[in-house]
Amino acid sequence: MKIEKEIMSRVNVHLASHYGMCFGVKDALAATRSTYDENDVTVLGQLVHNPLVSQELTENGIKQGDLNNSITDIAGTVIITAHGASESDRSRWASTHRKVVDTTCPLVHKAHESLVSLIDSGFFPVVIGKKGHAEVNGLVGDFPQAIVIEGDEDIFDVPYEGKIGIVSQTTQSIEKVDELVEKIRSTRNACEVRFIDTICSPTKNRQKAVKDLSEFCDLIVVVGGSNSNNTSQLVSTVESLGCRAVQVERPEDLILDWFIGVKDVGVTAGTSTLNETVISVSERIKAISEELAVKDREYLGKERILC
Numbered sequence: 001m002k003i004e005k006e007i008m009s010r011v012n013v014h015l016a017s018h019y020g021m022c023f024g025v026k027d028a029l030a031a032t033r034s035t036y037d038e039n040d041v042t043v044l045g046q047l048v049h050n051p052l053v054s055q056e057l058t059e060n061g062i063k064q065g066d067l068n069n070s071i072t073d074i075a076g077t078v079i080i081t082a083h084g085a086s087e088s089d090r091s092r093w094a095s096t097h098r099k100v101v102d103t104t105c106p107l108v109h110k111a112h113e114s115l116v117s118l119i120d121s122g123f124f125p126v127v128i129g130k131k132g133h134a135e136v137n138g139l140v141g142d143f144p145q146a147i148v149i150e151g152d153e154d155i156f157d158v159p160y161e162g163k164i165g166i167v168s169q170t171t172q173s174i175e176k177v178d179e180l181v182e183k184i185r186s187t188r189n190a191c192e193v194r195f196i197d198t199i200c201s202p203t204k205n206r207q208k209a210v211k212d213l214s215e216f217c218d219l220i221v222v223v224g225g226s227n228s229n230n231t232s233q234l235v236s237t238v239e240s241l242g243c244r245a246v247q248v249e250r251p252e253d254l255i256l257d258w259f260i261g262v263k264d265v266g267v268t269a270g271t272s273t274l275n276e277t278v279i280s281v282s283e284r285i286k287a288i289s290e291e292l293a294v295k296d297r298e299y300l301g302k303e304r305i306l307c
């Protein structure tokens with residue numbers, strides 16, 4: 001009985017087979033770090049949705065600007081983030097008194113190209129994604145007629161005739177996008193509906209890996225910024241499978257009570273999370289497991305004395 005209770009207190013930590021920072025964000029971060037020795041550098045938007053990285057940028061004198069701001073009195077070097085930008089924003093920022101470092105991810109470029117190819121072929125542009133997100137703003141920025149679909153309620157805005165061309169924000173959930181595309185197809189029988197799958201492979205790999213963990217874990221800890229879209233998508237994926245998920249930005253956010261009675265914990269992270277943060281969160285969970293085991297041993301010791 002005693003041995004069983006002690007084993008119950010141990011938490012097994014399982015790291016997802018795919019997690020954390022993707023190549024697009026890594027490249028954007030590396031390009032930005034290479035400007036640390038320059039005097040006047042401004043990132044146009046949030047480079048990554050990660051508070052630790054934002055803090056590092058501030059400490060190295062990198063300023064924060066707004067890609068959409070039409071008052072472009074900023075000089076020096078400006079950085080377009082991995083989320084990309086519309087052509088109109090890109091050309092507005094290009095100027096002789098300014099150096100533009102464009103860190104747009106190649107897979108975001110691919111989403112732009114897919115949307116343009118649909119429009120060029122006469123399709124009405126539809127983007128499935130989070131309204132107001134930097135990547136989505138960039139995708140629709142040159143096409144005022146484009147519609148952004150975030151949920152079922154937005155489908156009413158899609159035309160009932162003609163050709164409809166759909167792409168997706170690169171970090172959307174595969175299931176959600178498939179479901180919305182299907183709903184558009186089934187309610188627009190008179191239309192030719194063409195969908196180009198632009199969800200990026202790192203997002204797909206991370207979603208698949210978290211599903212695998214959800215099959216046997218009692219709890220999934222998702223590490224990522226509270227404003228990171230793909231991090232919230234990972235949480236939603238876990239919850240949609242009936243598994244419990246908690247989201248943390250750093251090890252200090254972990255709460256011991258979450259792990260009481262938990263045997264298997266999965267750990268994953270959004271595409272803007274640093275590897276070292278994931279490792280330190282995993283280490284903290286192991287330390288919590290030890291704390292719980294100590295508490296159990298103390299409890300069992302007291303019980304023995306009482307007996």
Ligand code: SF4
Nearest residue numbers: 022024105107170200
């Ligand atoms: S999440 Fe995908 S599209 Fe976005 S930066 Fe990473 S690899 Fe590129």
